[in-house]
Amino acid sequence: MTPAFEQLQQVITSRRSCKPSSMNGKIIPDEQITALLELANWAPNHGRTEPWRFFVYGGAALQDFCLQHATLYQENTLPESFNPAKFNNLLNQYTTVSHIIAVVMKRTQPTGIPILEEYAATAAAIQNMLLGAEALGIQALWSTGGMTHQPAMKALLGLGEADETLALLHLGYSDTPPTEGIRKIPLAEKISWKK
Numbered sequence: 168m169t170p171a172f173e174q175l176q177q178v179i180t181s182r183r184s185c186k187p188s189s190m191n192g193k194i195i196p197d198e199q200i201t202a203l204l205e206l207a208n209w210a211p212n213h214g215r216t217e218p219w220r221f222f223v224y225g226g227a228a229l230q231d232f233c234l235q236h237a238t239l240y241q242e243n244t245l246p247e248s249f250n251p252a253k254f255n256n257l258l259n260q261y262t263t264v265s266h267i268i269a270v271v272m273k274r275t276q277p278t279g280i281p282i283l284e285e286y287a288a289t290a291a292a293i294q295n296m297l298l299g300a301e302a303l304g305i306q307a308l309w310s311t312g313g314m315t316h317q318p319a320m321k322a323l324l325g326l327g328e329a330d331e332t333l334a335l336l337h338l339g340y341s342d343t344p345p346t347e348g349i350r351k352i353p354l355a356e357k358i359s360w361k362k
């Protein structure tokens with residue numbers, strides 16, 4: 168293997184999801200957020216549609232976003248299903264998280280590219296950011312919690328009918344050691360290799 172492969176392998180295998188509650192409130196410099204967005208922009212995509220879009224929330228805008236997210240949850244949940252702990256969790260994420268980036272698939276119209284491929288390209292952009300974050304010592308969570316997939320989030324972000332939010336990427340730092348990586352299904356069971 169090459170040194171480049173070994174470095175990449177180290178970054179890929181060391182990357183772990185980190186819960187916002189394990190983040191410590193330390194703020195990521197803007198240049199590093201920009202560097203992650205630049206990595207995202209190099210994701211492969213079919214037909215050069217570059218379907219990824221990013222809504223970056225930091226500072227006071229992050230606090231506002233958390234309030235809006237929690238409010239959307241409250242407004243769109245039946246009273247009997249409403250969970251105050253979930254509301255408070257959404258509301259207070261800004262206290263531990265440095266930035267939240269809403270990563271959106273913006274459907275190109277008209278296009279012959281299947282929507283599945285637009286999702287796939289946007290997911291690749293997200294993974295580029297996760298790996299870049301790992302290499303920079305930044306903790307991250309690809310979250311689809313709260314209202315991520317709900318029409319109310321689409322409206323908040325001003326998305327079109329065919330657009331979708333694929334992630335609320337929570338970024339920050341943590342003082343807690345990363346959790347152990349777990350893969351439950353042996354790799355061999357996932358491979359059908361014909362020779």
Ligand SMILES: Cc1cc2nc3c(=O)[nH]c(=O)nc-3n(C[C@H](O)[C@H](O)[C@H](O)COP(=O)(O)O)c2cc1C
Pocket residue numbers: 182183184185308309310311312348349
């Ligand atoms: C599409 C997608 C959605 C996810 N949504 C959530 C989520 O809402 N909350 C959460 O805690 N983790 C979420 N995760 C992170 C997974 O829980 C995590 O990747 C998985 O447990 C494997 O752990 P690892 O990332 O440390 O390898 C999501 C991951 C993906 C790919």
